[in-house]
Amino acid sequence: MFLILDGNGPQYSQLTRAMKAAILEGRMDAGSPLPPTRVLARELELSRTTVLAAYEQLRAEGFIDARRGSGSYVATVQGGPKLHVSESTIEPPSRYIKRARQVQNRLIARLHHGLRYDLQYGSSLINPALNDVWARELARAAAYTPIDAISSQGLPALRQQVCGYLARRRGVQALPENVLIVSGAQQAFSLAARVLLDEGDPVVLEEPHYFGAYQTLTAHGARIVGVPVDDAGLICADLPRPAPSLICVTPSHQFPTGAVLSHPRRLELLRYADAQQCWILEDDYDGEFRYDAQPLAALRSLDEGDRVIYVGTFSKVLFGSLRLAYMVLPTALRDDFVTAKFLSDFSCPTIEQVALAHFMEDGGFERHLRKARKELKSRREELIHGLRQHAGERVEVVDSPAGMHVVVWLHGYDQAHADALIELAHERGLGLYSMTPHYLNPPARQGLLLGYCGLPLNELRDAMQLFGRCLDEIDVRVPVGGSGSVDGS
Known part of the structure; x- marks a missing residue:
């Protein structure tokens, strides 16, 4: 004391x-x-x-x-002298913090925390059986991990397992020496910014895009250039000249729209990066989950010029709290990224890496993926069925049979009315999430991202009934027009 x-x-x-x-x-x-x-x-x-x-x-x-x-x-004591508290706000102590304050928005992920029906996107599937398996893996790893087994690049056994998995499931041929284990995809973006960018350097983001990437890159001083996407993914004809330092894409399942980057555009993007000598960061955040066919091969699998930095994550497919992801690096950048990782946090936790390597070697990881894919497909179908039944022609669902969320466009809603719908749903215990934060400029129409990982089938059914009642009430308050249909079957 x-x-x-x-x-x-x-x-x-x-x-x-x-x-x-x-x-x-x-x-x-x-x-x-x-x-x-x-x-x-x-x-x-x-x-x-x-x-x-x-x-x-x-x-x-x-x-x-x-x-x-x-x-x-x-004992509990009332009163007493007040603690000295420093000024609650000061001038930004650095340019980085000044930029970080401008883009900080931690409220989005926890906007509806604690609601009974929270359709949060990006959360992992809750599987109690997996919790028990993981507890055994951690106990085993704790018993067999030397106390000084630390590697900035990541445990060799885990990097080897990552290579085998990517070859089988994503078509990516990688060497363990080119794999870097990181603390989540967010750290991957941060390391890419540190290694590849100086303040003011241009970076291409898809429009719309993952706001976490925008926040990280903007805080590092990047100049963001938005390139629109359509049903075939990034419109490569709109890529800027002169070329950016980095292009960030989600080709297998564009976030948030769900579009898949077509094969011709993949080749066009790779030719552009090779000719312009810029780098591509491929964020394969949920490429494991496709429900109408086998997962598509990753962009990295077509990369003959070694210009693609591939990022995959275990946090999405296992536990959000695991905070382990991986990067497959171009050989020319490998040492620089390992150095940046060392300077950032030295190493990811070794016991968790040992546990995960054994879980993958034993086949548990891919067994979990098969079960999760089946369960998520059922939840997606239940969500879309509920939208058909309770929302009808008032919404349009984007047909994207993959991933962990569904995009719903609201017919006839402007921003104010969409915000009113989200607020009303919150009051009723339903968490809805707007598409707007993922745009550099306000979108022409209003949409919602509805995640289905966090709710079982019966609760998704109840949530869609509640969504329909909220639409009814908003329709009474604010007449909306438009026509359309819910597809996405």
């Missing part, structure tokens, strides 16, 4: 004043146990009699409670 005696008067009085100050200033929380008198006397090099006298005085004044057979605990 950190206590400073002031040197004035008897030692028991000094100790009493020091402990009072700690309690009143909040350094000792109400209900927290106090150390035994022998222990505290030894720590402070005081006699036990001195400590006993201080405890008795504090009990008499109501600062601590004595519990027979249990010890002494901090």
Whole structure:
């Protein structure tokens, strides 16, 4: 216990004043146990009699409670001096923080936290059986992992497993020495910015795009250039000249629209990067989940010029709290990225890497993916069925049989009315998410991203009934026009 005696008067009085100050200033929380008198006397090099006298005085004044057979605990104390609090806002201490403050929006991911029916996109599938398996893997890994087994690039066994998985499932041929284990896809974007960009360098983002990438790149000082997408993905004819330093794409399942980058455009994009000597970051955030066919081969599998930085994540397909992802790096950039990773956080947690490597080697990872794909397909079908039944022609669902969310366009809604719908749904216990934050410029029409990972089938059914009732109420408040149909079967 950190206590400073002031040197004035008897030692028991000094100790009493020091402990009072700690309690009143909040350094000792109400209900927290106090150390035994022998222990505290030894720590402070005081006699036990001195400590006993201080405890008795504090009990008499109501600062601590004595519990027979249990010890002494901090009491709940009203009032007392206020803690010194520094200024709540200061001028940005750096250009980076100035930019970061401008783009910071942590509220989007937790906008509807705690609601009964939260259609949050980007969350992982909750699988209680997987929790038990993972607990066993962690226990095994803890027993077999040397305490000094640390590698900035990542555990060799895990990098080897990543290569085997990518070859089987994503068509990517990679060497373990070109794989880097990172703490989530967000760190991958941050490392790419550090390695490839100086302040003011242009970066292409899809329009619309993943706002997390926009935030990270903007905070690093990149100049964002939006290139629109259509039903065939990024419109490569609109790529800028002179070329950007980096192009960020989600070719297998464009986020958020769900479009798939067509084969001709993939080749066009690779030719552009090779000719212009710029780099492509391929964010394959949910490429494992496709429900109408086998997953498409990744853009990296076509990359003969070694211009593509491939990013995949375990957080989306296993647990959001796992915070492990991987990058397949062009050989020319490998050492620079490993250095940047070392300077960022030295290494990802080794025990988790050992557990994951064994989980993949044992076949558990791909078994989980097969089960998750089947379950998510059922949830997607339930969501779309509910939209047909309860929303009808008032919405249009984008036909994208992949991923972990559905895009719904609202017929006849402007921004104000879409916001009113989201607010009303929140009041009723339903979390809806707008497409607008993913655009550099406000979109021409209003849409929603509806995630289906976090709710079982029966709750998705109830959520769609509630969504329909919210649409009914908004229709009464604000007449909307338009026609269309819900497809996406």
